[in-house]
Amino acid sequence: MRDLIVLSGSSNPQLTARICKQLGVPKGEVISSKFANGETSVTVVDSVREKDVYIVQSGCGHTNDNFFELLIMISACKTASAKRVTAVLPLFPYSRQPDLPYNKNGYSVNGKREFDSSPGTPIPNSTTNESTDYLTSSIVKDTSNDMRKSTLLNQPVPTPAASSSSSLLINNTEDTPTYKEWIAQSGTLVANLLTTAGADHIITMDLHDPQFQGFFDIPVDNLYSKPLLQHYIANNIPDFQNAVVVSPDSGGAKRAIAVADQLGMSFALIHKERRYRKLINPTTLDQSLLISSTITPSNSNKVIATTMLVGDVAGKVCVLIDDLVDTSYTITRAASLLKDQGATYVYALVTHGVFSGDAINRINDSAIDKIITTTSTPQDGHAKQLGTKLEVLDVSRILAEAIRRINNGESVSMLFEHGW
C-alpha cells in the first residue's frame, strides 16, 4: 500500500502483527527501550518521511509508560517529517472518568486516605470499605461513602422495607459536609496531550463514553466491536433467540440493548445501588429488597452494596455485555446474581479484557461459564490461566480495514454496522 507504515508500541505487538498481516505490509521497525533511570527511549528505524504513519498502542499493561511511549513515538514521527500520524488506540487510556454523583452538600473530605496530606484530619468511626469496583475505588473510597451514608439517612428509604429501615439503620451524623472535593477529569488532558504531541487522527474502539470524541480537535474514529459480538452470539450460542442479554450496570444498558435489538433477544439489566448503610442485624433484611448483597466486614459498621436485577432470567441462558472488564468485580458479581436468579448458563462478552490485579482468579472462581473478549489488549497470558473459559475474538480485521480505508480516504462508517 502506498505511503503507509504501521508502527507498534510495546503494549500489544501481537495485535499490530495481525493488523500488518491483514494489510499485507511489513511492520515498521521501532526500537523502544528504557534508560536506566526509567525514561523511555524510542528509535524509529524505518524512514517515515512523507508517509502515512499508524501507531498501534493499547491503554493496557503499564498504562502511563505505554501512553508516554506513544506520545514520544508520535512526536518522533512528526519531527521526522511524517505526512500524517494516526494513533490507533484499541483501548483508550484514561477513558473512564471518575463521575461520582454529587449531592447538594458536596463531598466531605474528612476521610482517611492512602496518601493523606498533612495535617491529617482525624475522623471518628471511619469505615474501612474494601473497594469493590472501579467507581468506588476510583478516588474517594471512604469519604464519599460517609457522605452518601449521611445523606441517605436523612431521607426515608423509598422501599417496601421502609417501615423496618429504622431497625436497619442507625444515625451517623458526625460527618459535617465541608468543601466539595475537586476531582481531576483527565479526559480533555489526554486528548490535548495526543494532539500536542502531533497526532493528526485517532482510531479507537468502543469508547467508554462516546462523548470523549468531543474532547479532541482532531478526527476520532470510534470503531465498534458490536458486529463481532453479534456474530459470536448468533453462531456460538445455541438457541440464542431465547437467551437474555444482560447489562451488568445501568451505564452500559444502551450498548447491551443495541445488541439485543439487533438479534431480537430479550433484555435484562442489573442495577447497582451504591447505598451504604449501617446494619444492626443483617438477618432482618428484606429479601425482596436486597436480592444480592455484599457485606463488607468492618469493626463497628456494616457497609452493604446491593445489586438488583430488572427482568426475568429464570431458566435462561444469560449473555452479559460490557465494554471493559478491569478488576472484574462488577461482572463476577453480576454473574453470581444471575445464577442466584435461576440463570442456567452465563456468558460474558467484553470488548476490552484488561483483567488487572486478581481479576483472573476472580473470574475463575466466579459463576461466569464462558468469557469472551477481544484482542484489543494482549490475551495470551490470560488464555493460559483461564483455559477453555476464555474465548478471544480478533479485532485486527476491523482495525486493519479502518486503516486501509482511512489511508485511501474511503468511508469508515460501513464498518460500524457490518463489521469485517
Next chain:
Amino acid sequence: MATNSIKLLASDTHNGLAGLVSKRLGTPLTNVAIKRDSNKEVSFSIGESIRDEDIFIIMQIGSGIVNDKVVELLIMINACKTASARRITAILPNFPYARQDRKDKSRAPITAKLMADMLTTAGCDHVVTMDLHASQIQGFFDIPVDNLYAEPSVVKYIRETVNIDEAIIISPDAGGAKRAAGLADRLDLNFALIHKERARANEVSRMVLVGDVTDKVCIIVDDMADTCGTLAKAAEVLLDNGAKKVIAIVTHGILSGNAIKNINNSKLDRVVCTNTVPFEEKLPQCPRLDTIDISGVLAESIRRLHNGESISYLFRNATL
C-alpha cells in the same frame, strides 16, 4: 476567603522535599488524594478550594517511575487549572527527559521539547527547575522557566566539609567543564578535566586526565549521576594519577540500576547528591552517600515568585 495565597501541592506526603519546603515556608501541604488504580491509571482529587490561589506543585521524580510521575504531574496541573487556580507553577527540581534534548540521530525524538509542550498543554503557567542538563531547554517553553542553581549550596557544602587548600575541582567530561570551571572560580580553586571517549549511552570507555591532581583532594562535579559508572571510572583515573582522595558532588542523584553497587565497589570516598531526587531509601545501603539539602532554595524561590520579587539573588547565594 481565597486571597491568592501560596498553596503547596505534592503527590506523596512521605515525599521528603515537599515536606521540607512546606516547613520552611510555614505553609502546610494542601490536602490532596492520589490513587493509583490496579490498571496503573492515576486518579486525583483536591480536598480544599484552590480558586484564585497561587499553586505550586512540587514533583520529585525518582528513577524507574518517571512516566508515572510525569502523568501524575500533568493530571495534577490540569485538575488545578480546571479548578480555577490563578497561577500554576510546576516545581521540577530534576527535569525529566532533560537528556533527550536534541535530534542526535535520524528520527530520534526530542523528548525534552515534548515534555515542555505537555506541561504547557496541561495548563502550567510557570516552571521552576534546577541545574537543567542543557539550559537551552528553557527555550523549548513558551512559558517562563526559572532554572535555579545548586552551585551556592554546593559551595557552602565544600567550604564546610573539605579542606579548601588541598582541593581541586574535576569535571568528569568535556560537557560539564563550564559548570566545574564556574565552581572552581567561585572557590578560587584549580581545575582539571577528564576527557572520555564514550562508546554507547550509559557505558564508559577510555578516560584521559587533563591537569595535575597529585596529592590533591579531587572534587568531581556533575549535574547528574545515573548508574555512577562514569564517576567510579573517573575516581580510578584520578587515584592512578596521584590524587589523595576523590569526592563526587552531583546535583541530581538518580542512582538507578547498579549505582549503589558501583559506588560501594568504587574508590570514591564520598558521593554527595542534593535532594532533588528522592533517594532516602538508598542511604542505608550505601554509607558513602551524603545529602545537600536544597529545600531552602526552592522555598525561597517560591516565596519570591509569589511576591513578584527577583529570583536572581538565589543564583549566587545559598540560603541558610
